[in-house]
Amino acid sequence: MVNPSSSQHAGAERRLRDLGIVLPNAPHPLGAYVETVQSGSLLFLSGMLPVRDGKLQFVGRLGKELDESAGRDALRTATLNALSAAKAHVGSLDRVTRVISVKVYLATSGDFYNQPIVADAASELLRDVFGEDKMSVRSVLGLAALPLGAPVMLEVTLEVDN
């Protein structure tokens, strides 16, 4: 049984275990780019889709083919891919000193305004893994379309020890 207070000052790897999260395989690029680039202490990640084992898990637009709840599930899947890609780069997520920025892109037909609720699926997972004191800035955007017809994409920039 998890004692939340005992893991409050624990690192991200310990929190992942406490939360029962097993990271998926790191995602693969869809073209002539890479999933992570580090410059100094900044770790940039490619836009993450709700893909698992190379296959898109959700297709459609929010407020049209998919509702808020499906949007949150899709974004959580994309967030796990971001964590996996970051871990593949730095070895241990304990080396993440700050989540700098999160951009949440939502495919929508244009009349879906509960974007912050969906976006929180990413922000809350990142907060649970890295802690309250490492929360990021955030922007949330409603897009006409995302690659492959995905409903969500997530772009994360991290600060890592260098």
Next chain:
Amino acid sequence: MVNPSSSQHAGAERRLRDLGIVLPNAPHPLGAYVETVQSGSLLFLSGMLPVRDGKLQFVGRLGKELDESAGRDALRTATLNALSAAKAHVGSLDRVTRVISVKVYLATSGDFYNQPIVADAASELLRDVFGEDKMSVRSVLGLAALPLGAPVMLEVTLEVDN
């Protein structure tokens, strides 16, 4: 009466006063994120909406419910929020050594192309406050929808003395 030449080399705080600008209260996050994150000398800001005291001041899309002039007013409101958030972080805007990047997001039905004119409401205010020599790079995008139905969102990254 303001003598422009005398404030040319003045700091941002002096220029704000010369322009008669009183910054609004700093905005509050709509979810599990924060308004500012500093990493080294980079100060990242969350996407700013045209909110005042927690209430959206403008709703609708450019070229549809709102015209160019309303878009500029909305973006100016968002820009003041960015300045307020930055000031809450660094204490004095005189510590801003450069406006690095500005991203202007405009909600539009798709047939509104005067985006640079609207975007200049942000760029011109930032230039007037920080000076010609601190102007940023910029991207302007027409979006299907923004959080809460807002017509504009502004994302600013600053360089601050460290």
Next chain:
Amino acid sequence: MVNPSSSQHAGAERRLRDLGIVLPNAPHPLGAYVETVQSGSLLFLSGMLPVRDGKLQFVGRLGKELDESAGRDALRTATLNALSAAKAHVGSLDRVTRVISVKVYLATSGDFYNQPIVADAASELLRDVFGEDKMSVRSVLGLAALPLGAPVMLEVTLEVDN
């Protein structure tokens, strides 16, 4: 005749010549901003449009007025503008130590999903100029509209020797 292996470890300027690429004039801002800002070793670029000599070379949306092939041509034009703007800043593209991030914005009516294929027109050109070992992270987004009715916009961040 080009010997690819001989230019494998060559700098970007040599590769540009081997590829027969002559860079266009650097683009000009459409408002109160600049095309490049350097902070430390990070070189930020404004969003680049498919403009040549101040005139938009392509107008319309992907999947509607323009097809995939025209989208790739437009993005290649925007990428050459990015290279030109970067070179104007650093003097020689040999000073680029890494392509950090690439964001590809595509104007689309919403039913165009071959975005990665179009985006690769930018990624492949940057790879050919800077090399496999300097490939960037990438995000690709489908937008409702871009400034002036452009079909594509490209945003690049570079790491340069400092």
